[in-house]
Amino acid sequence: MNIKLLSGSVALALTIGVGAVPSGASEKPNVVLMLADNVGYGDIGAYGGGAMRGMPTPVLDQLAAEGLQLTQFLVEPGCTPSRAALMTGRYSVRSGLGTIILGGLPNTLQEEEFTLGEMFKSVGYSTAIVGKWHLGFEEQSWPTRQGFDEYRVGVIETSESTLYRPNMERARIDEATILEAVPHIYESDGQGNLTPVREYTLEYRRQIESDIADAAVNYIARQAAAETPFFLYIGWTHTHYPSLTAPEFTGKSTHRYGDAMMELDHRTGQVLQAIEDAGIEDNTIVLWMSDNGASPDAAPWPDKGGSNGPFRGELGDPTEGSIRTVGMIRWPEKIKPGKTNEMVAIHDILPTLASIVGADLPDDRPYDGVDQSAFLLGQQDMSKREHLLTHVNNKVAALRWRHFRIYPKAYRGSFSNPSQEGLLGVQVEKNGGPDIFNIEMDPREEYSISGDNAWVVAQWLRFVAEYNESLREHPNPPGVTLTDPDFGK
Numbered sequence: 001m002n003i004k005l006l007s008g009s010v011a012l013a014l015t016i017g018v019g020a021v022p023s024g025a026s027e028k029p030n031v032v033l034m035l036a037d038n039v040g041y042g043d044i045g046a047y048g049g050g051a052m053r054g055m056p057t058p059v060l061d062q063l064a065a066e067g068l069q070l071t072q073f074l075v076e077p078g079c080t081p082s083r084a085a086l087m088t089g090r091y092s093v094r095s096g097l098g099t100i101i102l103g104g105l106p107n108t109l110q111e112e113e114f115t116l117g118e119m120f121k122s123v124g125y126s127t128a129i130v131g132k133w134h135l136g137f138e139e140q141s142w143p144t145r146q147g148f149d150e151y152r153v154g155v156i157e158t159s160e161s162t163l164y165r166p167n168m169e170r171a172r173i174d175e176a177t178i179l180e181a182v183p184h185i186y187e188s189d190g191q192g193n194l195t196p197v198r199e200y201t202l203e204y205r206r207q208i209e210s211d212i213a214d215a216a217v218n219y220i221a222r223q224a225a226a227e228t229p230f231f232l233y234i235g236w237t238h239t240h241y242p243s244l245t246a247p248e249f250t251g252k253s254t255h256r257y258g259d260a261m262m263e264l265d266h267r268t269g270q271v272l273q274a275i276e277d278a279g280i281e282d283n284t285i286v287l288w289m290s291d292n293g294a295s296p297d298a299a300p301w302p303d304k305g306g307s308n309g310p311f312r313g314e315l316g317d318p319t320e321g322s323i324r325t326v327g328m329i330r331w332p333e334k335i336k337p338g339k340t341n342e343m344v345a346i347h348d349i350l351p352t353l354a355s356i357v358g359a360d361l362p363d364d365r366p367y368d369g370v371d372q373s374a375f376l377l378g379q380q381d382m383s384k385r386e387h388l389l390t391h392v393n394n395k396v397a398a399l400r401w402r403h404f405r406i407y408p409k410a411y412r413g414s415f416s417n418p419s420q421e422g423l424l425g426v427q428v429e430k431n432g433g434p435d436i437f438n439i440e441m442d443p444r445e446e447y448s449i450s451g452d453n454a455w456v457v458a459q460w461l462r463f464v465a466e467y468n469e470s471l472r473e474h475p476n477p478p479g480v481t482l483t484d485p486d487f488g489k
Contacts, residue, residue, distance in 0.1 A: 028123070028229040028357050029331065030284040032220070032275065033116075033349075035086065035233070036264060037079065037132060037159070037240040040294030041325050042309030043261055047071070049307055055258035059269035060328075063288060067330030068376065069339045074388050074400065075292050075346045077322040078315060078423075079134050079158060079240075080107075081391070082291040082346055087115040087135065087146070089350030089361070089369035091391060091467075096477035098394040100423075101136060103157060103181060107480040108136025109146065114362050116350055117147025120231040123359045128219050131155055131212040132235030144192030148233070151194065152215040153208065154186030159240045162205045205244040208237055213267040217274040224278035229357075234271065238264040239294070241303035257305025282332045285356070289327040289346065297413070297420045310443040316423030317411045318390040318398035320439055335376050342383035343400075348372045366470045387463055392427070394479035396467065399460050403440040404453075406460045410435060433457060 043049045043057075046064035050057040076082040078100045081092035087109070092098045096107050109115075117127045129143045132155040143151050161183040168178045184196035185204070198204065216234050223230040238245075243256040249263040268288065275281050294306025295315045306314075313319025327344065329335060347369035354361055355373040370384045390398040399406040410428040413419035434457065436450040450457075481487055 027283075028125070029334075030223070030229050030280055031120070031125075031231045031287070031353060031357075032216075032271065032284060033231070033233050033287045034236060034268060034271065034289070035083070035132075036236045036288070036290040036326075037238060038292060038294055038306060038315060039239055039261070039264070039290035039326060040296070040306045040308040040314075041311060041321070042307030043239070043294060044326055046328075047326055048309055053258065053307065054255075055253040055261045057261065057265040059265045059272065060288065060326075063268070063272065063286070063330060064328045064339075066332075066337055067286070067328050068335050068337065070327035070329070070344050071339060071341045072343045073289060073325060073327030073345070074323050074343065075290070075325055077292055077318055077390060077392060079132075079291050083134055083235075084109065085345075085347045085368075086291075086349055087117075088113050089347050089367045090365070091347070091368045091389065093391050093394050093476050093479060094366070094368075094474070096479050097135065098391050098479045099481060101134060101157065103137075103161060103183075105480050105482075108138045109141040110477070111140040111145070113146070114365075115146045116231070116233070116353070117143060119147070119350060119354050119359045119361065120357070121147045121149075123357050124228055125357075126223055126226065126228050126230040127233075128152070128230070129154075129233040129235065130215045130219065131208075132158075132237055134158060134235075142188075142192070142194055144188045144194065149192075150219075151186065151188040152219070153211045154188070154194065155183070155200065155208070155235065155237060156186060156194075157183050159200075159205060159237045159242065162200055162202050163242060165199075165201065202242065202244065205237075205242060206246055206250075209263055209267050210246050212236065213270040216271050220271070220274040220278055220280075224280050236264055236267070238267075239306060241295070241299045243303040243305075255305045256302055257299075285329065285331045285334075285353075287327075287329045287349070290325040291346075293322045293325050295422055297418075298422045298424045311439075312443070312445045313411070314422035316392075317421060317425050318392050318407065319411060319421075319445060320400075320405060320443065322422065323388075323390055323400075329376065336378050340383075342375065343385045343388070344372055344375075344383055345369065345385060345388050347388075348385065352376065366474055387459070389463060389467055393481040393483060394476070396464055397427075399463055400439075401456070401459045401463065403438055404456050404459075405435075405437045405439050405445065406456060407435045408460075434460065 045057045045061040080101045084092035084097035127148045128150045130152045183200040186194040239260040243260040245259045245263045292315045293308045308321030311321035313321035351369045351371040355371045374380045387401040413421045435448040437445045
């Protein structure tokens with residue numbers, strides 16, 4: 001595998017892991033990757049939530065027990081950024097996708113990016129995506145133009161846009177303008193063209209998770225009988241607000257968020273059952289993760305209930321609660337079940353899976369992900385990652401290095417009443433040095449230790465310098481920052 005890394009990154013062991021996998025095309029593992037939407041660290045039973053919070057998650061708890069549960073799985077602070085990092089193995093700002101895509105914004109996944117879909121296609125896989133994509137509206141950004149053979153129950157954007165129609169009607173906006181703004185569900189044809197098949201309404205919000213599960217189950221049953229291995233990417237829409245569920249889950253818990261979490265657990269079970277029924281469980285890698293932390297503050301009142309466990313912050317800011325979430329991987333007889341607190345990031349998924357299936361990655365760009373195959377396969381005890389930069393509004397906002405968190409600015413709740421964090425929070429300039437927190441001692445980030453640990457700043461300078469050096473040859477494309485007063489000029 002030919003992978004270009006930043007000079008300060010741990011070098012990839014490019015051959016380990018691949019040798020442990022059968023070389024024949026028919027023996028390559030199937031891969032089913034499920035990405036939840038806004039599920040927090042404290043939402044699932046295996047991570048301290050679940051039944052304790054009145055929303056049991058037995059399927060996910062069992063999956064965590066059968067696979068390797070990652071308790072230090074790090075992502076990016078938003079839906080679009082994490083999905084870009086997952087697809088490309090790079091910081092989202094390198095693709096111009098460092099902020100969440102909203103309808104009408106120009107940021108979109110570019111044709112020249114190399115994605116998970118294209119990686120699997122390069123070694124003979126059939127590929128499909130079901131559910132949420134959220135990487136742009138332009139044709140070059142469609143999943144069917146980015147390595148996926150088909151797209152079912154397609155959600156191009158975010159589920160909160162289901163609220164547009166009722167709110168716009170209440171504001172007496174004309175129907176023509178409403179039709180330009182409301183979201184739709186898309187399906188692909190044999191040529192990869194996407195067609196809107198229905199409006200994504202609040203009513204359909206209750207049905208969509210069931211349809212996503214059904215489409216995934218059908219694909220698994222069909223592909224299990226094929227000669228080629230398959231990669232299936234499932235983008236769940238739960239637990240993103242509005243937390244509307246199928247009738248059989250409405251009222252199952254004491255709050256709407258809990259209902260959505262319980263439905264998500266059940267739909268995950270349908271997919272896992274399909275894998276078992278098809279007789280391919282032993283040769284199928286199952287990954288389950290969330291794209292970012294929950295929104296306990298910023299979510300509308302009826303949809304509050306998400307928890308980021310012991311960590312401060314939420315979706316939209318660079319804090320631990322925003323970027324540390326759930327992650328688990330199961331591969332029977334290959335990945336030993338257990339629990340690990342070694343650091344793994346969503347950026348690592350592309351190079352790791354490429355190593356496992358024997359695919360090459362383009363060497364004309366920097367990668368921020370590292371190959372974790374040797375660690376996952378038990379060939380070494382420690383992860384190959386010890387740091388991760390986090391960007392907010394396309395600028396470096398934080399460094400996670402070992403058990404330290406470093407911020408050049410302070411991130412606080414808004415000045416509104418009630419105060420809100422995350423996407424609705426604020427950045428505050430510091431008078432002197434950056435804040436430094438020991439996340440193991442102080443998971444709520446309440447006590448800055450910069451006064452007697454200023455030596456950690458050297459690590460901040462080191463990793464930021466390496467990142468900036470990579471931009472000399474590979475500058476980031478323009479990003480979108482809605483809080484920039486010059487945006488749109």
